[in-house]
Amino acid sequence: MSSHRNFGFYLLLAPLALWLILLIIIPQVNLAMLSLQERVGVRQYETSLANYRTFIEEPLYLMTFARTAVMSVLATVLTLLIGFPVAYYIAKMVRGRTRSVLFLLCLVPFWVSELVRTFGWMILLRETGVVSSLLQWAGLASGPVEMLYNDAAIMVGLVYTSMLFMVVPLVTTLDSLDDAVIEASYDLGGTAPSILREIVIPHAMPGIVSGCIVVFMLSLGNYLTPIMLGGKESLWFTELIYSQFIVRFNWELGAAFGFLLLFLSSVIVWAALRLSGQTLEKTMG
């Protein structure tokens, strides 16, 4: 009887276990081992920390690493600042049909691929693009304006790409806040900023944190947006990983970079959780 139940249990567990083992654990272990190898001759390898040393000694790598982290944090903050009012409006200010329509509008851009969405921004922002033409037509610019290939363009792309992942958890948590609680605080003398600070934000904290974690991870690991919208100066850490693996066939260094990125995101998420006093269980469950 018990073995019978066990069989069913393992059968159900199998897809998940296969997924985890084949696609996550084995590649990660493999990469970990790879990252600790140093090529000393043709097809000769030694175990060492040489790849990590390279990373520390090369300013370009370090700078890109730091830049990626800072830009991702900034993108997360911007997404939160833009997403919060949107989510509040959807969750608290509108009802019924309007609400579904607004929610759908947030979702619609995600029906096309990220490539197409990013290309949309290129059409808008490039030298011969829509915004540039409009500015010239309105007489605000004397010649074509190039708005692509800089950090601001990357930021626009990142925020746009991540917006849905911020709005959805925020709408869910804000929705669970009873309107009467907001009215009660207003009735007891609260003002709009104080209610936001003392009632709404503490209540929405789990949603804010989970939205921020997702957006931060997405931005940090994004490849397409920085490549397409960023310029020569706007290197993204994922580009370095790509070039090590694909362009230079230096899998060992690429693997080390990959691990550093994983480490970086874990540290920042951990720090953010500590700072906001939240736990992973509370925000994800």
Next chain:
Amino acid sequence: MTAPDLRCHNLTKDYGSVRAVDNVSFDVPAGSFFSILGPSGCGKTTIMRMIAGFQEPTSGDIQIKGKSVLNVPPNKRPVNMVFQHLALFPMMNVEENIGYGLRRRKVDKTQITRKVDEALDRIGLPGIGKRQVSELSGGQKQRVAIARCMVLEPDVLLLDEPLGALDLKLRDQMKVELKALQAAFDTTFLYITHDQSEALVMSDAIAVMNAGRFEQVGAAQDLYHNPKTAFVAGFVGESNRWLGTVSRREGKHVEIMAANGQAIRALASGEALVRGAKAEVFVRPEAIRVSHDASDLSGAENILSGTVEQILFNGAASRILVRPDGGGEILEVNMPQAGGVSTWAKGHAAHVGWSHDQSIAFVQRAR
């Protein structure tokens, strides 16, 4: 004469073409417990939300201590509200909940602590300040919600069916406690409910509301014994009710011919009840005497005979349902409390009777 704590004057609220509150005027004297009693959807919550400031009246005026509060936002009005589901702040503990309003008024910290402790004493829950809201029982939450408003010393405290979420036993207990708290805080309470027993037990004055209008305003006993409209007679307390046509009018009294041919004599509520008018008649179950023997009922203007259809035993509030011979509405009658064992059982022959002064007739309402 000082101005009443709360005065509503010709208050009207329209939602599009629907008139939710229709020209309502009333005064609540200082220190009294005033209830608005009405079925759901009668507009009582709209009145309360207008007084609290969450909704603007379409026309009319609201005055608190003689000053109009129209155009004053809710956070500046000297009224506070206890919400239906209490709306305690789940992200704060009891102390922070009660102190919230004081913090918003920038009262200094030591004074807040003192006032919060005082309020906790007043509601009989000293020392629970550090507890989380989720750890409190229903009755405790109730009292914390009241304390949270009372520390601000509002001129009027609004209560929006705050007992609705409690179970019956606790609700009965809280009724008594609310009344005691009102006396302890010596504040004007405006209480809204659809539960007539809450209103009857606690209030100094009750306004019975229906379809956006006040049907009658008065003390509990007054409403119960001298209802002015058919709605009040039917809504406040329990009643037996007949529909019929006036067949005779004699001074203050009328005789109504009910649909099944039963003649009922009753007090006429107004001059409109003339011969041929459609009428409805109400009589309280406790006004009806019931007997095994018709001769016991001599002197009663209304006498019916029937059989016991059902006994509804409920201690002192037990009822006998009597089906009159010759058909018609089943009558609900108080079971006589003649000590020990009841002499009544299903199927017994029963004679019921009551005085024509204890049934009251109204012109039938349009439906």
